Amino acid sequence: MAYDELAASFRQVCRAGMALALAALCAGCFQPLYGEGTTTVVGGNLRDALKSIDVKQIDAVPNSAEAKLAVQIRNELLFSFTGGGYSTPPTHELIVKISGANTAVTIDRDTKLPTTEVYSLRTTYTLVDIATKKVVVTGRAVAGVSYDDVNQQRFARLIAANDAERRAARVISENITQRLSSYFISGG
Numbered sequence: 001m002a003y004d005e006l007a008a009s010f011r012q013v014c015r016a017g018m019a020l021a022l023a024a025l026c027a028g029c030f031q032p033l034y035g036e037g038t039t040t041v042v043g044g045n046l047r048d049a050l051k052s053i054d055v056k057q058i059d060a061v062p063n064s065a066e067a068k069l070a071v072q073i074r075n076e077l078l079f080s081f082t083g084g085g086y087s088t089p090p091t092h093e094l095i096v097k098i099s100g101a102n103t104a105v106t107i108d109r110d111t112k113l114p115t116t117e118v119y120s121l122r123t124t125y126t127l128v129d130i131a132t133k134k135v136v137v138t139g140r141a142v143a144g145v146s147y148d149d150v151n152q153q154r155f156a157r158l159i160a161a162n163d164a165e166r167r168a169a170r171v172i173s174e175n176i177t178q179r180l181s182s183y184f185i186s187g188g
Contacts, residue, residue, distance in 0.1 A: 046181060046184055046185060047083070048088060049091075049184040050080070050081040050082070050177070050180065050181065050184070051081055051082050051085070051086075051087050051088045052087070052088045052089065052090055052091040052092060053081050053087075053090065053091075053092045053093070053094050053127070053180070054087075054090035054092065054093040054094065054130075055074050055077050055078055055081070055093075055094045055096070056093055056094065056095050056096070057070075057074065058070035058071075058073060058074050058096045058097070058098060059097065060098065065100065065165065066098055066099070066100055068165075069098060069100060069121065069165055069168075069169050070098060072165075072166060072169045073096065073098065073123070073169045073172055073173055074096070076169060076170055076172075076173035077094070077096075077173050077176060077177065080173055080174070080177040081177070090130060091129070091130055091131070092127050092128060092129055092130060092136070093127070093128050093130055094125060094126070094127050094128075094176075094180075095125065095126045095128065096123055096124070096125045096176070097123065097124050097125075098121065098122070098123045098172075099121075099122050099123075100119060100120065100121045100122070100165070100168070101119075101120050102117050102118070102119055102120075102161070113149070114149065115148060115149055116146060116147075116148050116149075117146065117147055117149070117161070117164075118144050118145065118146045118147075119144070119145050119146075119147070119161065119164040119165055119168055120142065120143070120144045120168075121142070121143045121144075121145075121165070121168035121169065121171075121172055122140070122141075122142050123140065123141045123142075123172050123176070124138070124139070124140050125137075125138070125139055125140075125141065125176055126138045127180060127183070136183065137179065137180060137183045139176075139179055141172045141175040141176055141179075143167075143168040143169075143171035143172050143175070144168070145164040145165075145167045145168045145171070146164070147160040147161060147163065147164040148160065
């Protein structure tokens with residue numbers, strides 16, 4: 001009985017030791033995506049590749065909700081690419097088009113006003129290599145953000161809608177940044 005318990009504990013120690021040895025061997029294979037040593041297909045590290053993207057102005061109807069979001073998305077992208085620093089001479093340009101819409105999900109029976117709404121922001125984006133004028137990445141990003149208006153207060157509803165728009169813009173910016181990072185790392 002004691003021999004069986006000793007053998008079982010020895011096997012567990014051996015398995016744990018083998019798992020640690022395998023983890024140590026594989027540890028050198030992985031590298032952080034945004035690390036300094038991460039090399040890209042276009043050469044250099046990922047941070048430098050992202051800094052060389054020229055984000056074009058996003059077209060929107062002046063004085064509309066989309067015009068405000070267009071500025072916010074562009075600012076979010078610029079910050080994601082440069083980290084708040086300066087950009088490098090551009091090698092690629094990013095063209096983004098947006099459209100947004102509010103949808104009432106639930107409506108109060110008494111007041112006939114929406115109590116829950118969803119703001120949907122849809123974008124299409126294109127990354128163009130400036131030297132060859134070739135489109136290297138094209139894609140779509142969609143973000144749906146819900147917000148509630150439980151108290152039926154006009155100001156609270158406007159603030160909630162603006163907050164939902166800002167959150168959707170942040171999600172869109174993160175999606176585009178991740179997709180472009182993937183392109184620069186893998187080349188496709």
